[in-house]
Amino acid sequence: MGSSSAQRELQRELEAKANDLSKIQKDISKNHQVRKKYTIQLGENELVLKELDLLSEDANVFKLIGPVLVKQDLAEARANVRKRIEYISAELKRLDATLQDMEEKQNSKKEAIFKVQQRIQSLQAGKAKA
Amino acid sequence: MRGKGTVTPLSSVFSVEDTQKAAKRVQDTIAQKDLELDHLRGFAADNTDLINLVARLPEHLHHDIMVPFGKAAFFPGRLVHTNEFMVLLGEGYYAERTSKQTVDILNRRGKVLESQVDSLKAMVQDLKAEASFFNATATEAAEGLVEIVEDYEEESSSDRECTPKQDYANNSRAVIAQPADEDEEFARMMARMDELEKEEREAESHMAQSDEDEQLQHGLHQLSDQKSLHGNLKISEYQSRKPPEQTKDGIASNEDSFTDVPSGSGLVSKYEDKVSHENILGRDVKSVAEKDLVSPVVENVQTVPLSRSQVSLESSKPKFDREKAFTGSIVEHADNLQIKSRERTTAISQSSASQVSKPVSRFKMQRK
Structure with missing residues (x-):
């Protein structure tokens, strides 16, 4: 009777850990999606910067703000885009760090789950013997 | 382990x-x-x-166009300023550009x-x-x-590591002979390339040459396959059919190969070797062929007869095809094929040991 209750305990622990793991995995996939978005934006911004750098100084540059095109200074536009690229790069770095962190957590969780499973198995084996 | x-x-x-x-x-x-x-x-x-x-x-x-108005309606319009574009660079930035830009x-x-x-x-x-x-x-x-x-x-x-000595003892001859074989194969390939280049220019003499080749080969077949009854008949046939433009060297080498016949165990290999050598080098460099005739014979008899014979067997296959292509008028072709295959089988049975061990050794070389 005692062994079966211990087993139930372990079963519950396993479930909790599995839930945690799935949560972490969900976070990781979310992180991946966000990263993908940022990478695309970074690529676009770099393209824009390249084109802006290629423009001659007297070219007219506009920015679409809401429904209207607002004329912008070329230098200002370049500075803006550059700042944006910096921001996105920093964000990507941050995401990388959190991703690594989460992967570590995921691995430790996996290990814990494996241990619990082993314990359950050994318990069952002991019960079968007895 | x-x-x-x-x-x-x-x-x-x-x-x-x-x-x-x-x-x-x-x-x-x-x-x-x-x-x-x-x-x-x-x-x-x-x-x-x-x-x-x-x-x-x-x-x-200007261009006359239909301007979309809403989702369903159009009205006629006219495009003017056809060399001014507002280009979206991305991220909400637009730039005024010309068509070229x-x-x-x-x-x-x-x-x-x-x-x-x-x-x-x-x-x-x-x-x-x-x-x-x-x-x-x-x-x-x-x-x-x-x-x-x-x-x-x-x-x-691990097998290979454990028993390399045994393996190499079995294949030692083949293994040692391999680099030389490969060199020779390369040389043969190059020679064949040269030959192909010259084929068009020397179509006439080529016919004569391939005749000669065939004679050599037929002679070889008869010699190696001595049970064949039409052997003697054929020798005389070929001798009589020798084209007049054939060079002295060619005849000499022919005679060489005929007189050398009983000289030993590396029978098949030696003649195959000779034939292929002459086939490749013979036409333009007769003397080289002659020289080769001497040295490989010695080598064959002494040390590496069987692996050599295999190489020449391999190289003799395409040669046969070529023959067929260029001397299609000669009647004995089907016969030739038959003899050829028979000769091959005898050769294989003769040198079965190295025939088997050779591919293995090559495999091992690859794996090394």
């Missing part, structure tokens, strides 16, 4: 369902990437269309798209390789394949 390796069913290592699941997942990813690829290709096509349009617009001062921008964008398409293609290819691997594993597991692949390789490699 295990003596024989372990036998493990593959399905116990990779369960069938798991591998199938993995394969399916990879397939899904491939489908997704393919979709993306189609998307990108669509963009690229749009881009080229746009480039064409933009390049064409300034050809006229716009085309430049669009071309740059097209290049970016192309590189993206290429990278995606490479990705899809990788995924496909992965999928085929998974499928192979799945089918192998489903078929109940026993013995893991890694296990098998380890076994054979």
Whole structure:
């Protein structure tokens, strides 16, 4: 009777850990999606910067703000885009760090789950013997 | 070290369902990437269309067009200022550009798209390789394949490591002879290339030459296959059919090969060797052929007769085809083929030991 209750305990622990793991995995996939978005934006911004750098100084540059095109200074536009690229790069770095962190957590969780499973198995084996 | 390796069913290592699941997942990813690829290709096509349009617009001062109004309505309008474009650079930035500048921008964008398409293609290819691997594993597991692949390789490699001396003792001659063989093969290939280049110019003399070749070979066949009854008959036939433009050297070498007949055990190999040598080198460099006639014979008899014979056997196969192509008028072809194959089999039975060991040694060389 005692062994079966211990087993139930372990079963519950396993479930909790599995839930945690799935949560972490969900976070990781979310992180991946966000990263993908940022990478695309970074690529676009770099393209824009390249084109802006290629423009001659007297070219007219506009920015679409809401429904209207607002004329912008070329230098200002370049500075803006550059700042944006910096921001996105920093964000990507941050995401990388959190991703690594989460992967570590995921691995430790996996290990814990494996241990619990082993314990359950050994318990069952002991019960079968007895 | 295990003596024989372990036998493990593959399905116990990779369960069938798991591998199938993995394969399916990879397939899904491939489908997704393919979709993306189609998307990108669509963009690229749009881009080229746009480039064409933009390049064409300034050809006229104005264009009569139908202006879309809302979702369902159009009204007639007129495009003016056909050389002024407001180009979206991305991220909400627009720039005023001329047609030419716009085309430049669009071309740059097209290049970016192309590189993206290429990278995606490479990705899809990788995924496909992965999928085929998974499928192979799945089918192998489903078929109940026993013995893991890694296990098998380890076994054979350890085998090789454990008993290299024995192996090399068996194959030592072949192994030693191999580099020389390869060199020779290379030389033969080069010689054949030269020959092919000269073929057109020397079609006439080539006919004579290949006649000669055939005679040599026939002589060889008769000699090696001494049971053949029409042997003697044929010798005389060939001698009488010798073309008049044949060179002295050719005759000499012929006679050489005939008189040398009873000289030893490396019979087949020697004559094969001679024939192929002459076949390749003979026409333009008779003296070289002559020289070769002397040295390989000695070599053959002494040390490496069998591996050499194999090489020349190999090289004699295409030669036969060529013969057929160039001397189609000669009647004995079917016969020749028959004798040829018979001769081959006798050669194989004669030198069966090295014939078997040779490919093995080559395999080992590869694995090294």
